[in-house]
Each structure stands twice: as structure tokens, then as C-alpha cells.
Amino acid sequence: MxxxxxxxxxxxxxxxxACYTFLCFTALNRKxxxxxxxxxxxxxxxxxxxxxxxxxxxxxxxxxxxxVLKAYVMQAALLCCIxxxxxxxxxxxxxxxxxxxxxxxxxxxxxxxxxxxxxxxRQYQITVAASVITLLVPFIIRKLHFLNKxxxxxxxxxxxxxxxxxxxxxxxxxxxxxFTVAGIAVQPSEFVKIIFVFFVASMLYQATxxxxxxxxxxxxxxxxxxxxxxxxxxxxxxxxxxYLIMLYVAARNPFYLVGGLACGSVASVAAYKxxxxxxxxxxxxxxxxxxxxxxxxxxxxxxxxIGTGGWFGMGLYQGMPKKIPVVEEDFVFAAVxxxxxxxxxxxxxxxxxSCYLMFLNIAMQIHDPFYKLVALGLGTVYGxxxxxxxxxxxxxxxxxxxxxxxxxxxxxxLLSTFIIFAIIQGLYIVREDEEVSDERxxxxxxxxxxxxxxxxxxxxxxxxx
Numbered sequence: 172m173x174x175x176x177x178x179x180x181x182x183x184x185x186x187x188x189a190c191y192t193f194l195c196f197t198a199l200n201r202k203x204x205x206x207x208x209x210x211x212x213x214x215x216x217x218x219x220x221x222x223x224x225x226x227x228x229x230x231x232x233x234x235x236x237x238x239v240l241k242a243y244v245m246q247a248a249l250l251c252c253i254x255x256x257x258x259x260x261x262x263x264x265x266x267x268x269x270x271x272x273x274x275x276x277x278x279x280x281x282x283x284x285x286x287x288x289x290x291x292x293r294q295y296q297i298t299v300a301a302s303v304i305t306l307l308v309p310f311i312i313r314k315l316h317f318l319n320k321x322x323x324x325x326x327x328x329x330x331x332x333x334x335x336x337x338x339x340x341x342x343x344x345x346x347x348x349x350f351t352v353a354g355i356a357v358q359p360s361e362f363v364k365i366i367f368v369f370f371v372a373s374m375l376y377q378a379t380x381x382x383x384x385x386x387x388x389x390x391x392x393x394x395x396x397x398x399x400x401x402x403x404x405x406x407x408x409x410x411x412x413x414y415l416i417m418l419y420v421a422a423r424n425p426f427y428l429v430g431g432l433a434c435g436s437v438a439s440v441a442a443y444k445x446x447x448x449x450x451x452x453x454x455x456x457x458x459x460x461x462x463x464x465x466x467x468x469x470x471x472x473x474x475x476x477i478g479t480g481g482w483f484g485m486g487l488y489q490g491m492p493k494k495i496p497v498v499e500e501d502f503v504f505a506a507v508x509x510x511x512x513x514x515x516x517x518x519x520x521x522x523x524x525s526c527y528l529m530f531l532n533i534a535m536q537i538h539d540p541f542y543k544l545v546a547l548g549l550g551t552v553y554g555x556x557x558x559x560x561x562x563x564x565x566x567x568x569x570x571x572x573x574x575x576x577x578x579x580x581x582x583x584x585l586l587s588t589f590i591i592f593a594i595i596q597g598l599y600i601v602r603e604d605e606e607v608s609d610e611r612x613x614x615x616x617x618x619x620x621x622x623x624x625x626x627x628x629x630x631x632x633x634x635x636x
Contacts, residue, residue: 173232177486180229184222185483185514191218191274192518195525198267199532212266216254219274223247226281229487238288246280246295253302257596261309263603264596271526272592275577278519282507283580285487286499290580297582304586305593312597313604318369319541322377325370326390332359333397340401348403349583358583360398360406364413365590367394368548371414375421376541384422388414404442404449405559405571411435413551417544449569456569469496473564476509477516484512499580501572504564519578520561527554530595537602546598549591 198211227243250273257269276298284291336359340350349358374387391414398407415431442449451466459467459474472495479490492498492506508516530550537543556573563570574581576588
């Protein structure tokens, strides 16, 4: 009976997630009526809870434990609270971004509880803390109007934590990633990437002249070099690409883009020559089966898992995702592909792409140049991190050891992604404020135009013209 439930459940989850993904992209069309948009977003909300419930029915059927029911109720209550907070406290917030965030969290809760219930519980606790911590972030973004003047404060606030990791950090998989504070492991690069975006946006907002670009590039290079010294090359790559895209968009100079890509190519070759763990990852990427007993074991197991799952997946608890090392963090996408299926995994990528498109949409439509660059930078950070994670799992690129935002296990990654989404919500609200202001101005101009027209008619009548 349990096997029948698992088999039916996987097809139902694929269907529900495909419907959710379809609504993601139809909701992006702002030409639809407001009532229709709200109906689609309400359907998305229902689908989130149906997918979550469906998965936990299977988990309960396998584990037969009251802890599963407790976990389900607590997780569903948390998702409900997040949706209610943004519905009633931030009425102008983007409902699509909130729904996508909750959907990704739900998928993360499901797959982590299947892999390791203890880690799923810790992920839940971190999510609660992150929700509380970031509650005021949209309000701060909306109300503080001096954030574009703090460039050098951002520079110091970002560089100092990275230096601390380079000096005091502990090695993990060949790189210095984190240090421990009060028994809690903190990975500063996850938060510094947000500060880095604000630094670059502030510098390029002030000017895009050549001397200003040189200053910004020197400081940005310092960020990247510290990460390289710490051997955190995945984060260094995210910083580099983010800076390059922000610089190109702000300055609109193709020379910066071409020159940056050339420098990046040289730096990649140098990193391969200098760092042994980079050589290991490149070797595992080129031909993992030839070194399956050592360097290629993780990538090989990931490919086996994806291939075994096929389009429709094995079903929860029917695969062997635990054979993949560090599966809860770096390779969670492989676990999703194996047990929930390739179609489900593609839908997951499409939901992430929907978030990225929303970030870019805000960047294009917001008037303030500083906030425009911030939205672009945060969107690049998020989108490129998803690309690095999924690309490494499917052997499209060498593995870089970065997590899948909101789905993978990891406190620093989860909290930093919450902050990014909260900032984006603040920028979305700022954009809505700008639209209201524009409508008022246009209405005022129309009224003044009518008054002038009436006064001309009145004057013409008095003069007999």
C-alpha cells in the first residue's frame, strides 16, 4: 500500500508543480487584469500547500512517527505566517516573489526531511529566525534615502569579515569558508556579497568616469583576492561576475566587459595551476568515471542519481541519494532529480528563473539609478549562484561548492537569501511608490492643462477672438 501511495504521490507532485510553474510565468504578464492576477496568485498559494501536504503524507507513511506530523504542522504554519506577513504588513509587496520563496522553502523542507530529519529541523529553526530578522528590511529600504552615500563604509564592512575568515577560518573541502561564533558556524561571504552589491552600486551611482571605475575596480579586486587567498573560489567567481555585469550596465562600455572576461579567463587558468583542489574538481568534471574511486566519486554518484530518476523520479524513499557526499548542501539538486524526477527538477529551475526575471524586471522599471543597480546586482548574485549549483551537479561546469538558495541546507546561505529577497521586496515597494507618484504628477499636469485651456478660452471670449 505504501509503495502505491509513493507512486501516485510522485505523479501528483509533478503535476501540481508544473501547474505552479506555469502560473509563475503567466503572472509575470502585467497586462492582465488585477483580479485575474490575484486569482492566479491564490492558486499558487494553494498549490504550495498541496505539494507540501502530499510529500509529508508519503514521509509519514514511511516513517510512521508523530515527529513527522509535528514537523509538517510547524512548517505549514511557518509558510502561512510568511504569506500573511507580506499580505497584511507589506500590502504593496510582490506576491509572486513571496510565493516563489515559500515554494522553494517547501521543496527544501521536503527533501531535507527525507534526507536527514535533524538537519531539516535545524533548517526550520533557521528559517524562523531569518523570517524575524528580515521582517523590517523592506521598510528600511523604503525609508532610508542615504544608502547611496555609504560606499566606503560598505567597502570596510565587507573586507574586514573576509580578512577575518582568511586569518581565523577553518578549512572545509580545501577552502577557508567560515569561523565559529558562540558555537555557531558563520560563513561571512554569504552576507558580504550583499554588502558588495551595495558598494558597487554606490560607487557607480556617484559616477562612471574612468577614475571612479578604477577606484571601484581596485576595491572589488581586493574582495576577490581575499576570497582567492581563502580558496573560496566559488564565492570569488560570484563576486567577479556580479561586478562585471554591474559595471557594464552602469558604464555601457563594451571594453569593460571584454577586458573583464579576458582577465577572468587568465585568472581561471592561474587558479587551476596554483590550487590543487581546483585541479581535482576540473579532473572530476572532465571524466568523473575515470577517477570514480577518488576525485570523481561525488560527481559520478550525482550523475547516477539523475539518470536513475529519469523524467518522473523514483519516488520519495525509493532512491539512494545518501550515497552522494554532502548531498544536503552542494548536491541537493541531484537528490531532487532522483526521487522527484527530471520534470520536477526542471520546474524547480524554472521557478528560480522566474525569481531572477522578477529581479531584472524591478531593475529595469525602478527610476532611482542606485536602486536599479542594487536590484541588478542582487539578481545577478542569485541567478549566477543557481547556475553554479545546478551546473556543477549535472556536470555542465566544474563543481564550485555553492548551495542552491532556499533549498540546500545551510544557515548562512538561508539567511543571506532571505535578506536578498527582503531587499528586493523593499525595492518593489519603492517602484510601486514611484508609479503612484508618477500618476499623481500626470494627473496634476492634466488638471493644470485643463485650467490653462479654460483660461485661454475665457480670455478669447473677453477679447472677442
